[in-house]
Amino acid sequence: MLIPVILSGGAGTRLWPLSRELYPKQLLPLVGEQTMLQATATRLQGTGAAGPIVVCNEAHRFMVAEQLRQIDVTPRAILLEPVGRNTAPAIALAAQVALESLPGADPVLLVLPADHLIRDVPAFQAAVRAAVAAAGLGHLVTFGVVPTAPETGYGYIQRGAPVAGAARIAAFVEKPAREVAEQFLESGNYRWNSGMFVFRASRYLEELRKHAPDIADACATALAAAKRDLDFTRIDAKAFAACRSDSIDYAVMEKTHDAVVVSLDAGWSDVGSWSALYDAIDRDEAGNVSQGDVIAEDSSGNYLFAESRLVATVGLRDHVVVETKDAVLVAPKSRVQDVKKVVERLKKDGRYEHSLHREVYRPWGSYDSIENGERYQVKRLSVNPGAQMSLQMHHHRAEHWIVVSGTARITRGEETFLLEENQSTYIPIGTKHRIENPGKIMLHMIEVQSGSYLGEDDIVRFEDIYGR
Numbered sequence: 001m002l003i004p005v006i007l008s009g010g011a012g013t014r015l016w017p018l019s020r021e022l023y024p025k026q027l028l029p030l031v032g033e034q035t036m037l038q039a040t041a042t043r044l045q046g047t048g049a050a051g052p053i054v055v056c057n058e059a060h061r062f063m064v065a066e067q068l069r070q071i072d073v074t075p076r077a078i079l080l081e082p083v084g085r086n087t088a089p090a091i092a093l094a095a096q097v098a099l100e101s102l103p104g105a106d107p108v109l110l111v112l113p114a115d116h117l118i119r120d121v122p123a124f125q126a127a128v129r130a131a132v133a134a135a136g137l138g139h140l141v142t143f144g145v146v147p148t149a150p151e152t153g154y155g156y157i158q159r160g161a162p163v164a165g166a167a168r169i170a171a172f173v174e175k176p177a178r179e180v181a182e183q184f185l186e187s188g189n190y191r192w193n194s195g196m197f198v199f200r201a202s203r204y205l206e207e208l209r210k211h212a213p214d215i216a217d218a219c220a221t222a223l224a225a226a227k228r229d230l231d232f233t234r235i236d237a238k239a240f241a242a243c244r245s246d247s248i249d250y251a252v253m254e255k256t257h258d259a260v261v262v263s264l265d266a267g268w269s270d271v272g273s274w275s276a277l278y279d280a281i282d283r284d285e286a287g288n289v290s291q292g293d294v295i296a297e298d299s300s301g302n303y304l305f306a307e308s309r310l311v312a313t314v315g316l317r318d319h320v321v322v323e324t325k326d327a328v329l330v331a332p333k334s335r336v337q338d339v340k341k342v343v344e345r346l347k348k349d350g351r352y353e354h355s356l357h358r359e360v361y362r363p364w365g366s367y368d369s370i371e372n373g374e375r376y377q378v379k380r381l382s383v384n385p386g387a388q389m390s391l392q393m394h395h396h397r398a399e400h401w402i403v404v405s406g407t408a409r410i411t412r413g414e415e416t417f418l419l420e421e422n423q424s425t426y427i428p429i430g431t432k433h434r435i436e437n438p439g440k441i442m443l444h445m446i447e448v449q450s451g452s453y454l455g456e457d458d459i460v461r462f463e464d465i466y467g468r
Helices: 036-042 056-070 085-101 120-137 180-188 202-210 212-223 237-241 247-255 274-280 333-348
Strands: 002-008 054-055 076-082 106-111 139-143 157-161 164-175 190-200 227-230 232-234 260-264 289-291 295-296 303-308 311-314 319-323 330-332 359-362 365-373 376-383 391-393 397-405 406-413 415-419 425-426 432-435 443-451 460-463
Touching: 002 036, 002 085, 002 227, 036 056, 036 120, 036 415, 054 056, 054 085, 056 076, 056 232, 076 085, 085 106, 085 202, 085 212, 085 303, 106 202, 120 139, 120 164, 120 190, 120 260, 139 157, 139 202, 139 247, 157 260, 164 247, 180 190, 190 202, 190 247, 190 260, 202 212, 202 247, 212 237, 274 319, 274 333, 289 295, 295 303, 303 311, 319 333, 330 333, 376 391, 376 432, 397 406, 406 425
Parallel strands: 002 054, 002 106, 054 076, 076 232, 139 260, 289 303, 295 311, 303 319
Antiparallel strands: 106 190, 139 190, 157 164, 157 190, 164 260, 227 232, 319 330, 359 365, 365 376, 376 443, 391 432, 391 460, 397 425, 397 443, 406 415, 406 432
């Protein structure tokens, strides 16, 4: 059996302001209509793969589950990392879960980051079949991307002697200088290190115990103390925090004698920066990538993104302009690697924009803070079909609710009643209340808050189906 392991734990700070800590790039539709996570799961169709094991940040769990539900993918497990510990521990957790879920079997794992782009899906699937065959013989396989340029932002893999439809790995090379990368490209014997892998679950754990036994032991302890929470597996926080952070490359692949590489020529990109995203999307005749409401006058070579309003440029060359509801980024394409410095500055200054969008996602849907001032705030609420908020109350604010579209079932104190489009109600301070969407379409409402304190921490929950 082939079980995909989708690693969905990154923060994607280099794609700020679209990607934020609590809504990272793998959850965004950066290329096409599907999010990166959805595209990763979708490209497995036709490979005979089972439902995936997804490893993600606890804060992203409901968004991950909802995005998979939208494309009719039922995961074998969703493992929640309480803290990030890099890829070697994350894959160890998934390998143990795969073995425990199939007693007596030894499935092959296909390890995929959730935020990579693959343009040629048939070529990718052909490479997967070759890798699975090699993994069946006990090899630990990585995919080496056929380089198209002397890229200095990737690590490289030097191919050795052929074996089992792949090649032994002669050497892993760190990100090289430009002249060295040019030599690698000219030789034809080097591949970009993709960060994607195939191996039997037992073989990975065997090699991990051999070369990094402390990681193997810490992950086994953390998983043994894990708890089920709805559709999620919560890894024990204390035990997992004691595990050291390390990548699969350093912990296993660079030490094992059974590492091989399968070449991949499938239009791959890790979409690791705005310039990489620009390269991954079709351009107009002026060389611009324009998404949203954009007017580009006498402008060329730009990535232009508008989320909530018109973006217009005049005489702009080789720049990135990204507009969101609460932030605008303007940078030359040659400087986009420095976007992470902006994120660091936001963190240092204690600003929310490094971690949250103005529109905040919750298990039941989302809310967008569209206006605020002294003693008032206006939000747009979007509640998923069949979803409900917690039964709650506030000490310092009252709320007015107006239904824009859909049907709402309202709990207000001891009352329960329905509100249709254009109807409204009022929730006094200190009154227990809840909104539910009993319908089959999205419920949209306007919420007007008024009071002495409007912070999100002024919530007392009495019942919550999401376990918060």
